[in-house]
Amino acid sequence: MDIIEGLKTRRSVRRFDTTQKIPHADIEKIIAAASYAPSAHNTQPWHFVVIEDKVQLAALHTLQPWTAFAKDASCVILVCADTEVSFHREKENEQWSYADIDGTLAAYGILLAAHDLGYGACFCGAAPMPLVIEKLQERFDLPRNIRPVAIIPLGVPMASAAAVNDRYNAEKVHWGKWSD
Numbered sequence: 001m002d003i004i005e006g007l008k009t010r011r012s013v014r015r016f017d018t019t020q021k022i023p024h025a026d027i028e029k030i031i032a033a034a035s036y037a038p039s040a041h042n043t044q045p046w047h048f049v050v051i052e053d054k055v056q057l058a059a060l061h062t063l064q065p066w067t068a069f070a071k072d073a074s075c076v077i078l079v080c081a082d083t084e085v086s087f088h089r090e091k092e093n094e095q096w097s098y099a100d101i102d103g104t105l106a107a108y109g110i111l112l113a114a115h116d117l118g119y120g121a122c123f124c125g126a127a128p129m130p131l132v133i134e135k136l137q138e139r140f141d142l143p144r145n146i147r148p149v150a151i152i153p154l155g156v157p158m159a160s161a162a163a164v165n166d167r168y169n170a171e172k173v174h175w176g177k178w179s180d
């Protein structure tokens with residue numbers, strides 16, 4: 001699929017064919033493609049937790065309330081970022097980290113690679129919600145430095161996604177400076 005076509009036709013998919021599983025080879029292909037995402041200082045701080053257990057999938061909504069549809073997914077990829085590996089500063093007067101941004105870029109790669117292979121996926125947020133981070137770390141035994149960034153249910157879509165209106169808005173493009 002052409003990249004621009006993929007960017008324009010990807011949609012969040014929340015209804016999956018529960019009779020079909022995504023083969024591990026395709027999950028690996030999706031994660032491999034996402035691993036080419038850009039990252040600050042090329043630290044590639046991402047980790048991917050693949051969850052296929054039905055009980056765990058059905059319980060996800062108790063950790064993040066807007067993931068109830070994950071119960072029907074073939075799997076969830078929990079995209080995480082290592083805050084110790086990501087480009088960051090921890091000084092008295094300067095504290096920041098690119099972990100969430102790097103993880104999110106990898107997550108977007110997962111959405112696009114899944115779309116290219118004909119699977120459906122949906123980005124569900126984790127970081128920066130502190131309670132969600134804490135619950136996910138506890139449930140999936142994540143070390144404290146492993147920050148969950150996105151919960152991505154994946155599966156074979158029940159129906160092809162509806163096309164959306166043109167999202168391009170020329171008023172949001174500011175040439176040179178904000179106002180004319």
Ligand SMILES: Cc1cc2nc3c(=O)[nH]c(=O)nc-3n(C[C@H](O)[C@H](O)[C@H](O)COP(=O)(O)O)c2cc1C
Pocket residue numbers: 010011012013014066067122123124125
């Ligand atoms: C940071 C972020 C968090 C999101 N969290 C959720 C979520 O918890 N549950 C959900 O169903 N969709 C979630 N979404 C998906 C958005 O609702 C979706 O991307 C948006 O409605 C646009 O639709 P589209 O993806 O089909 O273009 C999230 C998207 C982003 C970027």
